[in-house]
Amino acid sequence: MSVLTELAAFHFLSLILFFLNLYGHLCVAELPENRKSEDSMVLVKGGVTEVGLEKPIIPQDGEGPIRKIDVPSFYIDKTEVTNAQFKRFVDATGYKTEAEKFGNSFVMQSFVSEEINSKITQSVASAPWWLPVDKADWQHPEGPDSSIKSRMDNPVVHVTWNDATEFCRWAGKRLPFEAEWERACNNGRPTRLFPWGNREKDKDGEWLLNIWQGKFPEENLAEDGHVGLAPVASYSSCHLGLHDMVGNVWEWTQDWHSVDHPKKPTITGPASGKDKVKKGGSFMCQKGFCYRYRCAARGNNSPDTSAYNLGFRCVKSEVPHPETDPTDSSTSANKHKTEL
Structure with a gap:
């Protein structure tokens, strides 16, 4: 040659x-500088972050006005906490969730078996598709006749804010502040509806997130490939390596909820309140019913609320050390734990 x-x-x-x-x-x-990651977490570079929208899509939720908040760099879990990770926490500590202590939790009616459904006489008046199911908890998502045995990669649900806080503390982490969560979701670009841009489908017409298709709640077309909850990372993400920031399950944040924002907001949010902020929407959301699967959207529940579509992920301010992360089954700290 x-x-x-x-x-x-x-x-x-x-x-x-x-x-x-x-x-x-x-x-x-x-943002190549944000690509540094440590095992199951991703670094999000800090900076002044615009939280919320100047023109809110759902004003009554407190989406606006824009609040400029200085957010230091932090690490965030790539995925929502899974059943497998939560099981390691429970096995190590003997922790009982509040749903287990209360004896029930809320499940969407269409996912409850006919036998259990026939025994329920109550529902939420403003949302009759929500049923209080006895013995529904993180290990029995649809009630006592269900199991997570074949769904260990699903996001853990039926966890309250208090439960999520305890898990994150055990893992050496914490729940994200709303400003942190939103910066991670939109990558510092407040005009983005979703982490990847403003469209729900890719150029080939494939869904990029797990939300509801069809007339809610009676028609579930499952065009996105999932009737209900999806295993974490079922949808690829080009954004910082994060998955499911919108759709699938709602995610708890640190902040107390308020729709009245101060002129000089801080990263920690209000000092007190009745409800906690949740972000990201869930598989039960759609544009015509619950258009809250957007980065700037927000919801709220009391800290002791648990439900079939409510989970969380953790963050950490300093560099995480995978070799000592108790949530990672491959670490030395878990070598002697029972295989899931």
């Missing part, structure tokens, strides 16, 4: 690699 031929081949190969790199990593190239 001549020198000229070798040079041509080299340049051709370089060109191919250039385009593979360009089109294969467009999503992660936006």
